Amino acid sequence: MDLKAQLKAAVERAAADLGAPVDAAIQETPANKPGDYGTPAAFQIAKALGQNPAQVAAGLAERVQLPEGISRVEAAGPFLNFFVDVGAFVRGVVEKPFEMPPLGGKVVIEHTSVNPNKELHVGHLRNVVLGDSMARIFRAAGHTVEVQNYIDDTGRQAAESLFAESHYQRVWDGVQKYDHWMGEGYVRLNADPAKPSLEEGISAVMHRLEAGELRGEVEKVVKAHLATCFRLGARYDLLNWESDVVGSGFLTQAMTILEGSRYTTHPTEGKYAGAFVMDVSEFMPGLEEPNVVLLRSDGTAMYAAKDIGYQFWKFGLFEGMRFKPFLTDPEGHTVWTSAPGGQPDLERRFGHAQEVINVIDSRQDHPQTVVRSALGVAGEGEKKERSVHLSYAFVTLEGQTISGRRGIAVSADDAMDEAENRALKVLAEINPDLAARADAHEIARRIGIGAIRFAMLKAEPTRKIDFRWEQALALNGDTAPYVQYAAVRAASILRRAQEAGHATDGTGADWDALADLDLGLAKMVARLPEVVAQSVRVHSPHVVAQYALDLATAFNAWFNAKDRAGKPATNVLQSPAGLREARLALVARLRRAFEETLDLIGIEVPAAM
């Protein structure tokens, strides 16, 4: 049990003794307030007992049993504040690895799901980075995570790009990135005044796609997409193809389940005559039109019905899909794909989620709520509650709406190229020796990709992002390079200590020599598990990104701290023996915290900067 949990229990016991059981909140005391952790519990107790909060706090202070590691308690007016034993606390933090109480349950996260007809643009980056970071965070929190990427291989967009290829007799030179090349045909077709007369040909391609005849063509685009996503650091477990979702009978099975619901009907008259309709008003109050058409009166399926079938499958409501390995990712893990000729999933390896997170932009809020409601309609109330739409605001480009069709976009590949180039340029300016090293490109890669990822997730997903080079690729301020720099600095201290023969593992440490400055840093490190828990709770990685900044700020402030005489107050290597080893151990733990935290959002620490 960690310290805060122990404090909470202690306060609650004391409150119970006073005759007023409470749910005590333990929080860090604000700067300039006495103590390290405190609770406003006296307010609640005073109210229950009809007494003065300050007196209650004083009473609690006398009564509360201090857990180990707490040196004293003090009532500050109505607040009850605890002072930690500095040496014991820091030692505890240093010796305790990052770990989370294991959470059970499998989580399926769907992200990316980019139409396979054109290269990714900067707007897609947000989706990929959000989804990939959530996957990392949920894994760290102890969940089993399966990342799925939905391939819409029967859609109009894929058909148009493939049609353009033959219509314009385009030939790929084998050099240009394949998805970019396909995208050019798509843009050309949509700028072609003759396009309205080409519908027949496009339609024919759609039929061939549905028949699975062009799977190989689509796969080439998908592989090009994955190259982009891998470069960003994203990883996948399974590709689900729309044609397979349909071909596996998910639609039929889902409709069979919904047939049994009292919320679905086959109206025989009125505007929905002949259709299969779902009434979602109980799950989506306030709608003008509570009915959702699932099957048209001609028997064909609405898109929503396919989505519902897929979502039902993710939760394991039925089986029927076949799978085979698709390719190997940069870490050597196999990415699987649905496939007509694959093997049945006898071990129930895929799907069967306890929770499903769909990363889709906020324009899909309404359709996603319909999909979610369908679980309620099917009588799966618990699964409905654990069906999460991670909704984010669509990215604009210099104030303009991004449009792949009209070619108004900056590609994800170009953005990453530019980010790495800028990082390399800055490196050459401020650290020419480093820029001449053999690993300069790897350093620039980590900085550039880190900067982009961080820019895409440091704010809440509901925030609009207007992509501008200067801020997306900024290397100062609230950015990944700021955090990376702090981590590199920490490593630099450790390296020099090792060169000088000092222990960095706490051997020979005099913990009691540590000061309040050091304590502040240790308290920041200790927050990581709570941060992860909160990120999981709110389904957003921005919490982790903000924490990474806090960690770096705390370290930089500590690193530069001056005493009253204006001399460095925390110089590790020049600290007296004992204190030096304690501080080195703290820096070593902090360095790990940087790596652990940045890894949660898919950012790597460079060897040097």
Place this chain on the structure above:
RNA sequence: GCGCUCGUAGCUCAGGUGGAUAGAGCGUUGGCCUCCGGAGCCAAAGGCCACAGGUUCGAGUCCUGUCGAGCGCGCCA
């Protein structure tokens, strides 16, 4: 019209289940290398937390309303 999301410093954003004097970055101004890395640190200036009510011992946070912004509302995908 209805629904969803949002409104915090000049700009971009943080702000655990409501708790102590609302915090960062960018920009502006002024400082800091006799000291482990200046992509850094310190300081100053900058706030009716959109507005009005309400709940509460306590509201940036919860509720209602108003104003403003974005998005969505098809037997399309």
